[in-house]
Amino acid sequence: MSGFAVEADGLTRRFGKFTAVDGVTLRVPKGSIYGFLGPNGAGKTTTIKMFCGLERPTSGTGKVAGYDIATQATKIKERIGYMSQAFSLYADLTVEQNIRFFADVYLVPRARLAERRAFALSMAGLEKLAGRLTGELPGGFKQRLALGCAVLHEPEVLFLDEPTAGVDPLGRRQFWDLIYTLAGKGMTVFVTTHYMDEAENCAVVAFLRDGKLIAADDPAKMRRDHDDGRLLRLQVPAAIATPEAVAAALSSWDAVERVSPFGAALHVHAKRRLTPEEASEFLRTKNLVPDYVQPIRPSLEDVFLRMVDTEHGAKP
Amino acid sequence: MRSRPSSYRIVKALLLKEYLHIFRDPRSLFAAFAIPLVLLTLFGYAINFDVKRVTVAVWDQDSSARSRDLLAHLFSAGTLVRVAEVQGNEAIDRTLRRAEARMVLVIPPGFQRSLLRGETAEIQAVVDGADGSFASLSLGYVQGAVAQYGRGIATANLRARGLDELATRIPAIRLAPRTWFNEELESRRFTIPGLMAIIVMMLAAQLTSQCVAREFERGTIEPLIASPLAGWELVAGKLLPYVTIGVGQITLVSVLAVFWFDVPFRGSIPLFVAGGAAFLVGAMGIGLLLSIVTRSQQIAQQAAVIVTMLPSLLLSGFIFPIASMPVVLRAVSYGVPARYFLSIVRGVMLRGADTRALLPDLLFMVVFAVGITALCISRFKKELR
Numbered sequence: 001m002s003g004f005a006v007e008a009d010g011l012t013r014r015f016g017k018f019t020a021v022d023g024v025t026l027r028v029p030k031g032s033i034y035g036f037l038g039p040n041g042a043g044k045t046t047t048i049k050m051f052c053g054l055e056r057p058t059s060g061t062g063k064v065a066g067y068d069i070a071t072q073a074t075k076i077k078e079r080i081g082y083m084s085q086a087f088s089l090y091a092d093l094t095v096e097q098n099i100r101f102f103a104d105v106y107l108v109p110r111a112r113l114a115e116r117r118a119f120a121l122s123m124a125g126l127e128k129l130a131g132r133l134t135g136e137l138p139g140g141f142k143q144r145l146a147l148g149c150a151v152l153h154e155p156e157v158l159f160l161d162e163p164t165a166g167v168d169p170l171g172r173r174q175f176w177d178l179i180y181t182l183a184g185k186g187m188t189v190f191v192t193t194h195y196m197d198e199a200e201n202c203a204v205v206a207f208l209r210d211g212k213l214i215a216a217d218d219p220a221k222m223r224r225d226h227d228d229g230r231l232l233r234l235q236v237p238a239a240i241a242t243p244e245a246v247a248a249a250l251s252s253w254d255a256v257e258r259v260s261p262f263g264a265a266l267h268v269h270a271k272r273r274l275t276p277e278e279a280s281e282f283l284r285t286k287n288l289v290p291d292y293v294q295p296i297r298p299s300l301e302d303v304f305l306r307m308v309d310t311e312h313g314a315k316p
Numbered sequence: 317m318r319s320r321p322s323s324y325r326i327v328k329a330l331l332l333k334e335y336l337h338i339f340r341d342p343r344s345l346f347a348a349f350a351i352p353l354v355l356l357t358l359f360g361y362a363i364n365f366d367v368k369r370v371t372v373a374v375w376d377q378d379s380s381a382r383s384r385d386l387l388a389h390l391f392s393a394g395t396l397v398r399v400a401e402v403q404g405n406e407a408i409d410r411t412l413r414r415a416e417a418r419m420v421l422v423i424p425p426g427f428q429r430s431l432l433r434g435e436t437a438e439i440q441a442v443v444d445g446a447d448g449s450f451a452s453l454s455l456g457y458v459q460g461a462v463a464q465y466g467r468g469i470a471t472a473n474l475r476a477r478g479l480d481e482l483a484t485r486i487p488a489i490r491l492a493p494r495t496w497f498n499e500e501l502e503s504r505r506f507t508i509p510g511l512m513a514i515i516v517m518m519l520a521a522q523l524t525s526q527c528v529a530r531e532f533e534r535g536t537i538e539p540l541i542a543s544p545l546a547g548w549e550l551v552a553g554k555l556l557p558y559v560t561i562g563v564g565q566i567t568l569v570s571v572l573a574v575f576w577f578d579v580p581f582r583g584s585i586p587l588f589v590a591g592g593a594a595f596l597v598g599a600m601g602i603g604l605l606l607s608i609v610t611r612s613q614q615i616a617q618q619a620a621v622i623v624t625m626l627p628s629l630l631l632s633g634f635i636f637p638i639a640s641m642p643v644v645l646r647a648v649s650y651g652v653p654a655r656y657f658l659s660i661v662r663g664v665m666l667r668g669a670d671t672r673a674l675l676p677d678l679l680f681m682v683v684f685a686v687g688i689t690a691l692c693i694s695r696f697k698k699e700l701r
Contacts, residue, residue, distance in 0.1 A: 052542045074544055082542035086535030092340045093333065104329030105543050107322050150539070 005030045005157045005188035006051060010060035013046050020046040022211035023060065028157075028190060028204070033183050035202030035219075036192040037304065043211040044192040045085060048159050051190070052082045065156045078107075081155035083146050085162050091135030095126050098134050098149060106153035120148030123178060140171030147178060151187070158182060160191040164198065176201055196301040205300065209308050219300050226303045229273055230257075234283075234293040235265040241288050249286045260305050267302055323549055330545075330553020334527065338557065345561075348523060352565050353572055355515045360508050360577055370454045373400040373417035375408065380428035386439070387421070389465045395457060412444045419443045419454055434473050508579045509665050510634040512569045513658040516562065516592075517599050517632075521624045523558050524603030525616035528696075532611035547697040551689060555600055562596035563589065573665070582668030588660070591674065594681045595657040599624070601688030602653075608695045628654035656681040 006028035013021040021043040028034040036044050049055035051064050053073040062069040065079040089098045099120050108116050121127045124144040129137070134145065143163060151158060160179075164172040176198060183189050191202070199205045199219060206216035215222065236246045247259040247266055255278075257269045268279065276293035283290050298306075338345055372391075376383050391398050399417050402408055408420045422440040430437040441458050443451045531537040540550065570588075573579040602623060606616040629635060631645060632654035638646060649655050656677040663669035663677075671678070 054538060054541050077542060077544040080542065082539060084535060084538040084542075086538070088535045088539050090333070090337070090536060091534075093336055097333070097336060101329050101333050102539070102543075104325050105540065105545055107325065107544065 003030055004028055004063075005032075006034070006062075006064050006190055008047075008051075008060065008062040011047065011050060011057050011062050012059045013043075013050060013055060014058045019211050021050070021057075024208075024211075024213045026206060026213060026216055028188060030188055031183065031186045032203040033179060033189045033191065033201065035199045035205040036190065036208060037194065037196075037199050037205060038192075038208030039194070039308070042208040044208055045161055046211075047208070048082075048161050048190070048192060051076075052080060052159055053077055054082075078153075079156045081150035081153070081158040083150045083158075083160045083163055085165065087142055087146060089134050089142065089146050089149060091133070093134055094131050095121070095124075095134055095137070095145060096130040098145070099130075099152065102149040103152050108153045116152045116154075120145070120152055123148040140167055140174065143167055143171065143175060144178065147175070151182060155187065157188045157190060160189065162192050162194070164193065164195065172198065196299065196304065199300055207304060207307050214307050222303050223298055223300060226298045226306060229295065230270045231296055231298050231302060232268045232270065232274060232276060232279055232293055233262070233265055233296045234268065234276075234279060235291045236283065236288045237291055238264065246283070246288055249283070249288060253282055255282075258306070258309060260302070262301075267296070269302075269306065323546070326545055326549045327553045327556075330550060331556055334554060334557040337527075338561070348519065348561055349565060349568055352515050352519060352569050356508070356511055356569050356572055357576075359511050359515075360573075370396050370419055370457070371399045371417040372396045373402045373408070373411045373420045374398060375402045375404075375420060375422045377425045378423045378427035382428035382431055383423045386423070386427075386462075386465055390421070390458070390461050393461070396461075408442055412442065415444070418450070419458070421458075431469060505577075505579055505666065506662075508573045508577050509661040510632075510658055512566070512573060513595075513632065513654050513661050514628045514634055515569065516566055516596075517628045517654040517657065518621070518625050519565065520558075520562050520596055520599035521603035521606070521620040522617055523561065524554065524600040525607050525620040526603075526613050527554050527558070528604060528607040529611055529613040529616045533613060547693040550696055551604065551692045554604055555597060555689070555692075558600050559593060559596045562600065563593060566592045566596075570665075579665055581665050583664030583670070587671055587674070588664045591657065591660040591664070591678060591681065594678065594685050595653055595660070597685035598653040598681060598688050599657075601685060601692055605688060605692050605695060608692060624654075627652045631655065632658045634658060650680065651684075653681060653684050656684070 004027045006026070008024050008026050011021060011024040012019065024043075024047060036047070038044050046055055050057050051062060051069060053069065053076060057070065064076045067075040067079075069076060090101070093101065096117075099117050103113055103116060118127075121130060124141055124147075126132070126137070126141060126145060129141075134142065137145065147160075147163065150160075164175050167175065172195070179189055179191065180201075191198075193199060202219060204216055205219045205222065207214045217225075236243075241249075243261050243264060243266055247261065250256050250259045250266070250268055255270050255272060255274060257271045259269075260267050268274075276295060279293045280290055283293075374387060376387065387398070390396055396419075400411060402411050402420060408422070411417050411420060420442040422442065424438065424440070427437050427439065439462065441455060443455055445451045528537070531540065566589075570581070574581050603616070603620050606619045606623070607613075610616045610619060627648075631638075631641075631649040631652045633649070634654070638649050638655065641649065659677045660674050660681075663674050667673075
């Protein structure tokens with residue numbers, strides 16, 4: 001058995017003429033947290049579903065926990081945990097009943113039942129609310145209980161499909177603490193997200209666009225590789241002009257490669273090294289006096305936007 | 317295939333979960349038992365093929381001792397009720413049109429004379445044919461009563477001519493109308509067992525049409541598909557709880573039929589329950605299959621109504637005897653589980669039929685149940701891959 005928990009070679013899924021996943025090749029090292037990023041409709045969920053046996057690949061091969069996804073689905077299902085995008089516990093059952101049901105369906109050994117139940121309850125912070133109807137729990141608790149139920153049988157690989165969508169920032173922090181704990185115990189975690197700060201937590205981040213994997217690497221290394229010293233951050237007071245107007249003005253400058261909005265500020269990627277003074281001077285000629293212009297190192301989001309941009313994404 | 321203890325554990329978990337869903341929603345559970353009772357009571361009273369009270373207007377043109385004697389005979393049983401005297405064809409037309417009477421009896425002039433001469437005398441019965449079944453039932457009744465009276469006259473005539481020997485033989489060939497198993501020919505006896513089958517059939521498929529579609533709609537099916545659960549385990553875990561509810565429904569409507577509608581129960585209860593359970597697996601399998609295929613609670617429910625209601629009513633033999641159907645429909649009727657259950661309910665309750673007599677029906681029902689379950693499993697396996 002190889003050292004990878006998840007492998008894919010040319011994994012492809014077509015729905016009629018639409019290609020949802022297009023020749024994805026990836027390797028997920030055992031015990032790592034693998035972040036799967038991409039805009040909506042990029043094929044993240046379909047890829048996860050193929051690994052979990054919910055969707056059949058049109059072509060290509062894949063392995064999970066060393067077993068072939070096309071021929072050994074049952075073996076895989078015994079070794080994975082899966083948390084889908086939608087809340088998938090039974091709202092009309094109590095916390096306790098949900099835990100008991102999934103423990104039975106996933107065949108948690110009876111001797112471990114009490115311990116796993118306690119683990120799931122403490123993970124969700126629901127020790128005192130085991131008799132509560134699951135549907136009545138606040139969102140963050142529901143998510144953590146769903147995670148607890150997905151790992152009752154101590155899976156080798158855990159697939160999480162946008163687990164923190166719609167969860168408040170504190171809830172997201174708590175959720176990621178749990179993911180770290182699980183990974184710390186040797187579980188491989190394959191997680192999709194579109195929160196960049198979450199992606200920074202991953203050992204490897206993969207970018208998916210239009211069903212194709214355009215990059216997969218250590219996020220810190222990605223940021224370093226893209227740090228060419230040509231990125232500036234600037235802001236023009238809203239009283240003078242909208243960010244869109246400023247972006248339009250900058251885009252017309254031949255020294256500028258791309259402009260992306262970051263809240264009220266703009267990130268400007270230049271074609272050559274620009275000093276902040278040069279940029280300020282240009283803006284002044286357009287009567288757009290900036291509050292500040294400063295050189296910055298690219299964040300993961302900068303890298304992502306640069307890669308998703310067709311022209312640059314094509315470059316290796 | 318997995319070891320038996322773990323399958324047992326998975327099916328049990330699914331079963332318990334389904335019961336939790338069911339008991340979490342007591343109104344649906346209550347409806348599952350109340351609806352068949354209400355339907356059976358309503359239809360039990362509404363669907364009635366008996367001639368109970370037929371209002372009759374009389375136009376006695378002969379106005380003789382004989383004609384009065386005949387009329388007295390006809391009205392003596394109380395089924396025919398004399399409500400008016402009429403004269404003339406226009407009056408007949410008016411009486412029927414205004415529904416003052418549902419039948420008009422016309423005794424032509426010369427009725428008595430014909431009888432005294434030993435000739436065949438004719439009388440006329442005019443009925444409102446708008447309600448076909450009523451018309452034929454009431455005509456049949458009058459025909460029987462008149463024939464009975466006629467035979468009395470015939471024997472009297474023979475005696476009068478000194479042909480006593482011949483006359484004594486006539487009663488021997490008199491038609492004695494007797495109906496078996498439903499001696500009073502009370503149609504309710506016959507309709508209630510049929511209704512039981514139809515009602516249980518209609519509700520059975522609807523009950524299960526929701527259970528998998530709901531999991532698809534809420535997304536709770538995904539962790540199940542991603543789990544090591546096998547197709548047959550899910551189908552068993554989904555069908556069994558509802559079959560127990562169905563057995564409860566059958567028990568309840570049977571109790572109502574026997575203790576309220578006085579339908580006899582002549583056969584064996586275990587045979588009845590076994591037949592009922594086999595029928596329920598098939599009927600509920602239809603609902604489950606629709607639930608898996610449509611993945612929508614609403615569509616599955618509507619489809620269940622369409623797929624079960626009309627065929628059960630029309631092709632089960634409840635309304636039209638299967639033997640008199642065209643070949644194609646007779647062939648289709650083999651795929652209507654209500655047909656087998658109907659014949660088992662009628663057989664066990666009315667005739668006291670034993671296992672051997674009902675073997676073909678039992679076999680077909682088991683084949684149907686196994687077939688539909690296999691179809692459910694293979695459809696669900698497509699989801700599991």
